[in-house]
Amino acid sequence: xxxxxxxxxxxxxxxxxxxxxxxxxxxxxxxxxxxxxxxxxxxxxxxxxxxxxxxxxxxxxxxxxxxxxxxxxxxxxxxxxxxxxxxxxxxxxxxxxxxxxxxxxxxxxxxxxxxxxxxxxxxxxxxxxxxxxxxxxxxxxxxxxxxxxxxxxxxxxxxxxxxxxxxxxxxxxxxxxxxxxxxxxxxxxxxxxxxxxxxxxxxxxxxxxxxxxxxxxxxxxxxxxxxxxxxxxxxxxxxxxxxxxxxxxxxxxxxxxxxxxxxxxxxxxxxxxxxxxxxxxxxxxxxxxxxxxxxxxxxxxxx
Numbered sequence: 191x192x193x194x195x196x197x198x199x200x201x202x203x204x205x206x207x208x209x210x211x212x213x214x215x216x217x218x219x220x221x222x223x224x225x226x227x228x229x230x231x232x233x234x235x236x237x238x239x240x241x242x243x244x245x246x247x248x249x250x251x252x253x254x255x256x257x258x259x260x261x262x263x264x265x266x267x268x269x270x271x272x273x274x275x276x277x278x279x280x281x282x283x284x285x286x287x288x289x290x291x292x293x294x295x296x297x298x299x300x301x302x303x304x305x306x307x308x309x310x311x312x313x314x315x316x317x318x319x320x321x322x323x324x325x326x327x328x329x330x331x332x333x334x335x336x337x338x339x340x341x342x343x344x345x346x347x348x349x350x351x352x353x354x355x356x357x358x359x360x361x362x363x364x365x366x367x368x369x370x371x372x373x374x375x376x377x378x379x380x381x382x383x384x385x386x387x388x389x390x391x392x393x394x395x396x397x398x399x400x401x402x403x404x405x406x407x408x409x410x411x412x413x414x415x416x417x418x419x420x421x422x423x424x425x426x427x428x429x430x431x432x433x434x435x436x437x438x439x440x441x442x443x444x445x446x447x448x449x450x451x452x453x454x455x456x457x458x459x460x461x462x463x464x465x466x467x468x469x470x471x472x473x474x475x476x477x478x479x480x481x482x483x484x485x486x487x488x489x490x491x492x493x
Contacts (some may be wrong), residue, residue: 192238194272196279199233199245206235206242210264218404219260226260233260234283236276243267244276248284248293249367252374256284257367258295261304274307281311285478294472296366298465305469312481313471317360317368319447321468323407326461327424327431327444334421336429337387337396346381349388349395353413360470362411362447365401368470387426394420398430406442408434417448418455 199206204223219226226247227233233247246261258280263273284293294313297304340346354361354371361371369375384399397411408431412423427444435442448456453464 194236194238194275196234196236196276199227199235199247201227203235203242207245207262210242210262211266212262213265214262217262219262232280232283234276234280236272236279238267238270238272241267244272246273246277246280248280250284250287250290251363251367251369252372252377253289254291254372254374255369256287256290256293257369258284258293261307273303274310277307278311281473281478282482285475291372291475292370292472293478294369294470296368296468296470298468300466305471308471311473312477313473315469316370316472317470318467319360319362319368319449319470320453320464321365322446322448322453322462322464323443324460324462325431325443327428329457329459329461330418330424331428332421332425334425336426337389337422340386340388340395343378343381346384346386347376349386350376350381353395359413362409365403365407365409365445366468368447368468370472385430389420389422394423396423396426398427400434401445406434406438406440407445408442410444410446412446415449415452415455417446417452418457 201224207220207223225231230250231247233245235242235245237243242264244261244263244267246258248256248258250256258277261273261277281293284290294316295304295308297308299318353359355373355376358370358372360368361375363369363375384397386395386397388395394414399409399411401407401409408427410427417423431442431444450467456462
């Protein structure tokens with residue numbers, strides 16, 4: 191019978207990653223492996239008879255959140271529940287860290303295998319968002335005046351508190367990483383760095399911020415569904431996008447997280463690329479502690 195063990199990965203494990211058959215060509219995890227095992231990142235591996243057969247990890251945000259991800263499995267060992275066992279271990283390790291109040295994961299709708307794992311872990315679905323990409327917003331522009339930039343820090347805080355923090359609404363913190371809002375997610379240095387705009391009536395606001403994953407992105411955050419009805423909204427986004435393009439001189443896109451309803455409202459000639467939507471799953475610390483207590487009670491009863 192095979193012996194299995196789970197441990198954190200280190201630099202010496204890179205050869206173990208390379209020996210796996212994941213079916214993923216040009217895997218970014220290999221390119222940035224050394225960054226994914228330090229700082230706010232952790233990687234864990236499940237070994238069967240000394241062979242690395244599955245690995246995954248988490249990244250900590252704002253000292254409060256842990257996002258699971260980077261799950262990879264060797265195709266030769268699938269069907270043995272290794273991935274679920276590993277991710278369960280990683281979730282519990284994340285919750286054991288001081289300050290972590292929420293653990294979640296973001297996976298695409300068509301990734302049924304990972305969705306099943308997250309459901310087995312007891313994570314609830316929190317949002318479904320398309321990571322919509324474009325370089326061309328002309329179909330949404332009307333020639334209206336761009337919105338007014340907000341410089342006042344208190345005004346920025348008021349908007350964030352009213353629209354996100356009070357409602358614990360999902361906030362697109364980074365491309366690929368939406369998180370349920372809390373005041374810890376919005377330190378002053380972030381609010382000063384991000385660009386805020388509001389319409390003349392001061393009934394709507396927009397955030398634009400820079401991000402870089404494989405490419406450069408202008409990440410546009412707009413918390414209402416009337417994306418095609420607000421004059422000047424897309425002119426504002428387009429202005430910031432063109433400024434960013436001049437700065438990067440590289441492959442650069444606008445990224446906007448859109449609900450399925452918002453996608454349906456886009457004009458027929460829009461230029462957005464719309465990959466399979468991302469489903470955010472998550473669990474609060476209170477729910478995790480309750481589940482751990484329930485398992486302990488069950489084990490005691492059946493001992």
